[in-house]
Amino acid sequence: MIVQAAAARQAGVAGRSRRPDYARAMVEAWKRALILAPHTDDGELGCGGTTARLVEAGCDVRYVAFSIATRSLPPGFEPDILAREVREATAELGIPEANLTVHDFDVRTFPGRRQDILELLVSLWEEWEPDVVFQPSHHDVHQDHQTIAQEGLRAFKRTTILGYEIPWNNFDFAYGAYLALERRHLERKVAALSRYASQKHRRYADPEYLWNLARVHGVNVNREYAECFQVYRIVA
């Protein structure tokens, strides 16, 4: 029985690879991907594995963080520690330093700065026209995340927009897109997040949590690992 099940599984995998995989082709056709991180580390948490997969496939990935959260640091850290940590973390994902932009908006004040943020995003669209944008979801309850989600939708409405999952902030989330990952992609994600010494006290920084979350999503769609996204727009 077990042997039959294994054989059936093998056949299923082989069958899948024989069919044209349009979704995979769409992901691999993305040549420019933009990650919007309200605070440093949001991008790695929400789509670090996917970033590693895209970089591996030859995609040019840019990462834009909007705050180094100077006011939220535990005592004993340099005020700009997160600027250094995000450089190291994004390098772990394979993002070249020239593709990293770190703004310095004060944490928890984004709603009052929405027009400034929108203008930054619109100029990114005009300058670079990414094929896909990863941003927080609209049901993320953090006010800074909400601002980036709302203004991101306005600035990038002519391209594909996916909302990443920050599970403890998402009071509602439609699991519309699963991007499958291999173990090596998750290893990059965990290595990236391990660069944030200043955030080690946070429960989500636990590698076991990161592995488990990706494993649950992967098993749900018959893959090893996955990250989930809310689909806001597909333009193809």
Ligand SMILES: [Zn+2]
């Ligand atoms: Zn955040």
